[in-house]
Amino acid sequence: MSGGVVVLRTDDARIARRAAAAAAAAGLETLIGAAVMLPAPALLAGLVAELELEGALEAIRTARAAAPDCTIVAFLSLPEPELWRQAEAAGADVVTTRGRVDRALADGLADRLSGRRRARRLRLAPLAEFAGRLGHVGRVDQSPVGAIALYHLGGRLHAVSDACPHAGASLCEGDLDGPVITCPRHGSQFQVTDGARLRGPADLDLRVFPVVIEAGVAFVELPA
Ligand code: FES
Structure with a gap:
């Protein structure tokens, strides 16, 4: 054999x-x-x-x-x-x-x-489903890296962890102002386009995950 x-x-x-x-x-x-x-x-x-x-x-x-x-x-x-x-x-x-x-x-x-x-891929949805919608456009409730929040800004999809690095609050429930999300629990701020921490008390950046488009369908790539 x-x-x-x-x-x-x-x-x-x-x-x-x-x-x-x-x-x-x-x-x-x-x-x-x-x-x-x-x-x-x-x-x-x-x-x-x-x-x-x-x-x-x-x-x-x-x-x-x-x-x-x-x-x-x-x-x-x-x-x-x-x-x-x-x-x-x-x-x-x-x-x-x-x-x-x-x-x-x-x-x-x-x-x-x-x-x-x-890297593993998770299928999100056809790109057309996000067209015409801006800001927070969805959430992947379960994945190997936990919940993922999806934002559509400037013609691009962005996928970030939906757990605030300070104490784990869901950022989907926070306020989005342009690309800046404010954590609903203690007010940390992050840029959803690159995960950069803009204001504490969180002292870490937000995890971001690449989004790729293949044959008109959006996928999020997870670490191997
Ligand atoms: S849980 Fe987000 S700032 Fe504390």
């Missing part, structure tokens, strides 16, 4: 063929099928999961629990934000569309082999 197995859980022959080529280029074998079983954890190098197939989320959870370092790429045909988020929460490294599966798998396997860890 080679250095491991990539499970291609799909009934799309074209995607399976291209993903298998990406796995082979990384020296890995493949198991292909819409309901194929996962191999023993020690052999599991990766999983590609078609989210519209029954049991896809469960397969992602099982793979992530059994082989925490394996590469998991989930994909779907239609932009279904809830399913996208569920796949991220289940443990997928990347959630993408059909056309990008082989590229995402190749990148993920290369990272795995080199030991590099890439």
Whole structure:
């Protein structure tokens, strides 16, 4: 047996063929099928999961629990934000569309082999949903780095921690004046565009996270 197995859980022959080529280029074998079983954890190098197939989320959870370092790429045909988020929460490294599966798998396997860890992405929403709205435009309630507040200013989206670095108050409940947010609890002020602390009692800057736009959809990048 080679250095491991990539499970291609799909009934799309074209995607399976291209993903298998990406796995082979990384020296890995493949198991292909819409309901194929996962191999023993020690052999599991990766999983590609078609989210519209029954049991896809469960397969992602099982793979992530059994082989925490394996590469998991989930994909779907239609932009279904809830399913996208569920796949991220289940443990997928990347959630993408059909056309990008082989590229995402190749990148993920290369990272795995080199030991590099890439920033994780959380899908926010299509950019059009923020158009015409300014200031505080949303909140990600749960993420690996806690709650995230979203601001739309000057034509750009900004993602910052929604926990004040002084004592953890939710900044979403504070007043926003231009790019300056005032903490509702003790009055610390921060610039939401770069996180800079402008006034205490907080003595740290606010954490900021990059926002990237891909195919008209906004994502926030979390530290690896
Ligand atoms: S919790 Fe924000 S200033 Fe104290």
